[in-house]
Amino acid sequence: MQKEVYITQTNCITPLGLDSFSNYNAVLEGQSGIQLHKSNLMQEPFYASIISNEVIDVAFSKISESKEFTKLEKMFILALEPMVSKEDITSKTAFILSTTKGNIEALANTDNTIEDAQLGTLAKKVSAFFGFKTQPIIVSNACVSGVLAIAIAKRMIQTGLYDDAYVVAGDAISEFVLSGFNSFQAMSSEPCKPYDKERTGVTLGEATAAVYITSNQNKVNKESFKVIGDGAVNDANHISGPSRTGEGLFRSINSALKEANLEANKIDYISAHGTATMYNDEMEAIAFNRHGLQNVPVNSLKGYYGHTLGASGLLETVLSIESANNNKLIVSKGYTNCGVTQPINIISETKQHEIKYFLKTASGFGGCNTAVLFEKMN
Amino acid sequence: MEQNYKIAQHCVIENNKVFLNGVEEFSSADEQFPDFIKAAYKIFKSNYPKFFKMDNLSKLSFLAVDLILKELDLNEEDNDIAVVFANKSASLDTDVKYQSSIANKGEYFPSPAVFVYTLPNICVGEISIKHHLKSENAFFVFDAFNAEFMYNYAVNLLESKKTDKVLCGWVEFFEENYKAVVYLVQNNGTLEHNIKTINTIYNK
Numbered sequence: 107m108q109k110e111v112y113i114t115q116t117n118c119i120t121p122l123g124l125d126s127f128s129n130y131n132a133v134l135e136g137q138s139g140i141q142l143h144k145s146n147l148m149q150e151p152f153y154a155s156i157i158s159n160e161v162i163d164v165a166f167s168k169i170s171e172s173k174e175f176t177k178l179e180k181m182f183i184l185a186l187e188p189m190v191s192k193e194d195i196t197s198k199t200a201f202i203l204s205t206t207k208g209n210i211e212a213l214a215n216t217d218n219t220i221e222d223a224q225l226g227t228l229a230k231k232v233s234a235f236f237g238f239k240t241q242p243i244i245v246s247n248a249c250v251s252g253v254l255a256i257a258i259a260k261r262m263i264q265t266g267l268y269d270d271a272y273v274v275a276g277d278a279i280s281e282f283v284l285s286g287f288n289s290f291q292a293m294s295s296e297p298c299k300p301y302d303k304e305r306t307g308v309t310l311g312e313a314t315a316a317v318y319i320t321s322n323q324n325k326v327n328k329e330s331f332k333v334i335g336d337g338a339v340n341d342a343n344h345i346s347g348p349s350r351t352g353e354g355l356f357r358s359i360n361s362a363l364k365e366a367n368l369e370a371n372k373i374d375y376i377s378a379h380g381t382a383t384m385y386n387d388e389m390e391a392i393a394f395n396r397h398g399l400q401n402v403p404v405n406s407l408k409g410y411y412g413h414t415l416g417a418s419g420l421l422e423t424v425l426s427i428e429s430a431n432n433n434k435l436i437v438s439k440g441y442t443n444c445g446v447t448q449p450i451n452i453i454s455e456t457k458q459h460e461i462k463y464f465l466k467t468a469s470g471f472g473g474c475n476t477a478v479l480f481e482k483m484n
Numbered sequence: 485m486e487q488n489y490k491i492a493q494h495c496v497i498e499n500n501k502v503f504l505n506g507v508e509e510f511s512s513a514d515e516q517f518p519d520f521i522k523a524a525y526k527i528f529k530s531n532y533p534k535f536f537k538m539d540n541l542s543k544l545s546f547l548a549v550d551l552i553l554k555e556l557d558l559n560e561e562d563n564d565i566a567v568v569f570a571n572k573s574a575s576l577d578t579d580v581k582y583q584s585s586i587a588n589k590g591e592y593f594p595s596p597a598v599f600v601y602t603l604p605n606i607c608v609g610e611i612s613i614k615h616h617l618k619s620e621n622a623f624f625v626f627d628a629f630n631a632e633f634m635y636n637y638a639v640n641l642l643e644s645k646k647t648d649k650v651l652c653g654w655v656e657f658f659e660e661n662y663k664a665v666v667y668l669v670q671n672n673g674t675l676e677h678n679i680k681t682i683n684t685i686y687n688k
Contacts, residue, residue, distance in 0.1 A: 213583040226627045244625035247605045265636040286599035340621045342612040346600045472609030
């Protein structure tokens, strides 16, 4: 019998708010962090979900006077700070940080050393701020990183190496990432429209999100969720596009269901990846249909936050937990007409809906996929 | 009850030398990495034209894995071998190259063929495609090789029946510094799968 593992606390830092509750309320109201930006990051104006530096600086100044942190590091610290209690950090507390590009913008300034762009440097600074006692575990597995980090926390707690874990995920908007997605011609010329007929690609965003994961049942409260199954299976098909049959995602979901010993028809809600590229959304619809999940309410939160890369899977899990605790479905912003060939049940109006079990999925470059199943505790 | 797993094969590539299961199979003293890895690829007859479009990290990882998996009787379409890799510099070697393509507004040529390699897990994708590994995978970054983590993560994947073989690897590449240490964990093999053995292979 494997140890049972729970998410007992959540938090997130986005343009829509600096905690889980205000983010949940903002998305229920239909607010979006996506705006048109004109800046030196791109030659042409572009849509993105960007947090103002001032908001971060003001919030950060309330917890530290230090000037040594980058904007992204401050966002990581702000996400973790309300959750971390000093007495809980032991020699068996894991610190897991998920990111795709970390402080990549450090490369643009020739005064910086390569150390400034190393993910390990970033993790060490955040770790030292809180006084974590174990070596940081960095997950850098493209766009599945944020949700994969939850699976990794659960798995590592189950090995007995750790009792609990603080998991934080984040990525920032940079010229590096904007130009790269633009070179792929993957950027939408308007705010992204996941699963919609008129979708034309990704809108990028920045955010951090954090969760506390523990095997200690005494910490379980009425808002806690048990992590009941996970899978992270590769497509083995293409490095920059998903499998046409959704094979890796199908198998990831299968692996999670098997571990949870749950029938697919028990799933009440799916928080999908929905990047609004033609291939990704189509692939997900195929994979969900292969599991008979076409009638389960599903959304993508990219219409509110854009694609926040290494943060997205964790950020979307945090919002899904709020949604499930309130038994309320969040509208999949940007969706009007079905633009995938297999039917799926996209949430188009806010409504009450009992959510006991939910599924979070993500897919990314390198052919990676991740699926994690959650069970409400109350 | 925890079962004892074994290390069936291991491959180390560093200092322009290739070792398979502790035996030096190839060396090429005076060459830069791109020439060295190309020569090794030819000697070991990997025969996979996509190799030439890969970045350095993927070439290094690809060759180490190819040598190990050549020894196995692999299925042509579907193999359940998990891939768990880690390194220190993530994809920084390619990140620096990509950054130079956008550094100057007068010579602004971002290339999708370079950008795609600015994620460390792309090397895992390349390996999975070549060997049809529709299986568990993850990429981690640590300051230094972490045998305890790799050991525990691999055992968890095997114990939870998510896979029955795991390819574990440290695949580091930044500028002139590189090192690949890849080993296959499964039910049978010659070496015990434990932290001490893993460190011995790494420090060889």
